[in-house]
Amino acid sequence: MSFAQLSPPPSLSLSTKQTPLSLLTLCTHLQEANQVHAHMIKSSQISHTYSASRLAEFYAVSDRGSLECAEKLLSSVHEPYTFIWNIVLRGNLKHKRPFNAFQLFDQMLNNSVPPDHFTFTFLLKACTQLSDPERIGKQVHCQIIKYGHERNVYVETKLIHFYAVCGLLVDAHKVFDESTDLGVVAWNTMLECYANNRDGESLHLLFDRMPVRDVVSWNTMISFYVQVGRIKEAMEMFRRMQGSGEKPNVVTLVSVLSAVSQSGALAQGKWIHSYIKRNGLDLDENLGSAMINMYAKCGCLEGAIEVFNETKNKRSADTWNAMISGLSTNGQSRKAVELFGEMESAGVKPNAITFSCVLNACSHGGLVEEGTVCFRKMIEVYEIKPDIAHYGCMVDLFGRVGLFEKAKEILKTMPMQPDAVMWRALTSACRIYKNTEMGEQAGLQLMEQAPDDHTSYVLLSNIYAISGKWDRVHKVRKMMWERGVKKPPGSSSIELGGIVHEFVVGDATHVRKKEIYMMLDEMGERLKLAGYEPDTNEVLLDIDEEEMKHTSLAHHSEKLAVAFGFISTIPRTTIRVVKNLRVCNDCHSSMKLLSKIYSRDIIIRDSNRFHHFREGLCSCMDFW
DNA sequence: CTAGGGTTAG
Structure with a gap:
């Protein structure tokens, strides 16, 4: 849409006060906002602090904005007040530029603009975006006390969140205990804190003590149990949630689907599918790929394909990845490669995971030619740098068909050290083709790199067994025993x-x-x-x-x-x-x-x- | 007058 089409009817003259602002909400491009900006300067509306801040907000946080413009606007405003500074701070968070946010805060103080409780919630969020948030976060905490905002519920909640991210459970708890009227959000944050610390017991105790629970509280519990692999308890929580009358949202369903994927309980997954249909929930990119993944992990390809077809018009790279990977792990290698072709035709840009999935399909299906072409395409056409997993697929691809020279070539030319996955693939290929010499080398490397995994020892001893070196089979067995490595019960x-x-x-x-x-x-x-x-x-x-x-x-x-x-x-x-x-x-x-x-x-x-x-x-x- | 916590692919 061009700006000309946005021109207001003559009755709404541009000189009235509200018009440029209402135009702002219609802007679809930065240039249009710039024109509104120009008009505001010409008509001196820019000196109205309210108008200027709405424009700053558009620049800083809308998807069509520009952080640069927001910062320019900030410096052009005669005496910017706290709100505008906050908006630009928030914009920096959105664009993941925490350092800039702290610089802005310094400037704010230098200009004697008093920070308010919003300022501090944004700064605390900036802390959580840093790789090492502890030191600077504690400084922010001091500033909060200095400016007297430590009793604000939002600030307290953010503080708890900040300490939770740093793993400082004691500090988080201190804020939580000292506050008198925290809302459900703070309770949820505290739950998250225990969940991050993998402290299931305290988590449960706190959850049972909660005066009010909302959908986030339930989601935190369910996703905790899913993450630690306690699937039964996750499903039990989901049942309790429904009994409580709280309605599951998309996040709940994604978590529950992940639980179903792990347990392979297809009937429960199908129930979720019909629940989504019954309640007319939107099968968006996330829910769609979670559903596809669930069906695929339950070995039900028809279901996965059905959902994939339902997601037409709304397919992200994740959606395609889920379907490609589902075909691949279910033994439909060629179809997986074909679907990758369709993904390209549909104009969806593949990512590194896409190539992991496709290359995996190629190696399992013995599709050497396709895999080689795909690997080259990844580098040359899509300019994605292969990571160790991609090289691993290539070693597997060549190893499985006995092309050991090619596999060796990959190992020699790749820019990183081989990992256990690679050695494992190579060792098992050597076992199949009875390549005992390379097998022994690879197996020894494998044992060194994955010493806690019983399969490393099994593979190496298998190599020795096929070459009749029974003394070495014994040695490997002894080593495994001495190191206390055990096969987990099947x-x-x-x-x-x-x-x-x-x-x-x-x-x-x-x-x-x-x-x-x-x-x-x-x-x-x-x-x-x-x-x-x-x-x-x-x-x-x-x-x-x-x-x-x-x-x-x-x-x-x-x-x-x-x-x-x-x-x-x-x-x-x-x-x-x-x-x-x-x-x-x-x-x-x-x-x-x-x-x-x-x-x-x-x-x-x-x-x-x-x-x-x-x-x-x-x-x-x-x-x- | 305006704003603010959680999930996701091999």
């Missing part, structure tokens, strides 16, 4: 009727354990009839004696979960299981056969990808 869960059932190896705690083990026996029989032989090729060095007694391959947690699924659902229903570790070789081959024998789709999400078993095959094409 566990698998399955959601049925809204309840998540969790199983560990040889689990005997489930109420229907008798039926489950009968089913397991039957599964074993039918596998044998189909000519199946247990795959014990994996070196099980991470299993101690005690565990060995209870651990038969047939009683792995994923098999228990599947058996429970078989006896609890009607024939042909898809079985969805989430496992915390990687699925083992034996379970993988059994599942393929079981999907055929029982005519069931079985979807297992392991620690890094999905296995869709159907008709005797797996979507990962035995690459995982």
Whole structure:
């Protein structure tokens, strides 16, 4: 829209006082605001402090503004008063320029302009934008006391927030305790403080003591539990919230969806989807990508695609990333690459994460040519500097197809030190192709860089095992034992009727354990009839004696979960299981056969990808 | 006359 089109009708003459200001709200470009500004100077309205401050506000904080213009205006005003200074301060925060904000504050004091409580709330916010906020923040606190604003509720709330960001719980608490009439915002900030400190107990106590709770209070609790992986408690809070009558907002739903994604409880995710539809909530970029991510993490690609289609017209890079990554982790590599092409055609600029997702798809799908082209495009067309994750994908891409020279080339030319992820990818590639020489080198590096991860030792010992170096297998096992590294217990869960059932190896705690083990026996029989032989090729060095007694391959947690699924659902229903570790070789081959024998789709999400078993095959094409 | 706390992708 041009400025000419904005000209007021003749009856609204530009010389009346309000007109330039009302025009300001219509401005869509900086140039238009500049013209309003010029007019205000000509008609001397600029000397009206109210008018000048509204113009400053437009410049400083609107999306169409310009911080530079705001600062120029400030210096051109004859005797600017506190409000205008505050506006420009706020503008600096919006543009993430905290140092400038402090300089402005100095100038303000030099010009003998008295700061008010707004000034200090803005300064405290500036502190939280600094990398090392503690020292300067405490100075601000002193100034607050000096100017007598320490009893203002907003200032107190911001102070608590500031101390919370610095992790200074004692100081935060001091402000909180000394204040007499804090509002729900301050209570929420205090909750956040405990959440940041991962102090779940105090958090809960405070929450229960709150005189008033709002949607933010509930959101803080839910997202805390999601962040620390206490999914059951997160869902319990969500239920309590609904009982309280507080309506969930978009933030609540994004958090809950993240919880659902972690637990893989598809039914709960579907409930959220229908909740959004029922309440006519806007599927914006955030909620859209959270929904896509949820469906993808539950192994339900149809759902993810459905939501993706619902988000048409409102797709950010995040939305595309969620869908590309969903296709990739669910074994649809080629489709993921194709969707990236569509993203480009749609004119959405890919970011570094987009390329992580696409390159990941290429490596898992063995798409060497596509991956190479994509990597070059990232650098040359989009001018994105690859980070270690991108180089990791490239090493994986070449390693998986046995192009070790190319993988080495990446390692040699990249501008940083290789990380554990890279060594792991290379070591497992070497294991598949029996490249024992490079495998040993990579495995040793891996063990050094990820000494707390039991899989490092397993991989290296596997390399030694295939080259027959049994003494070294022993040495690695001993080292692992000496360092006290343990395999976390494997566990698998399955959601049925809204309840998540969790199983560990040889689990005997489930109420229907008798039926489950009968089913397991039957599964074993039918596998044998189909000519199946247990795959014990994996070196099980991470299993101690005690565990060995209870651990038969047939009683792995994923098999228990599947058996429970078989006896609890009607024939042909898809079985969805989430496992915390990687699925083992034996379970993988059994599942393929079981999907055929029982005519069931079985979807297992392991620690890094999905296995869709159907008709005797797996979507990962035995690459995982 | 005008303003002010939290969530998010492998």
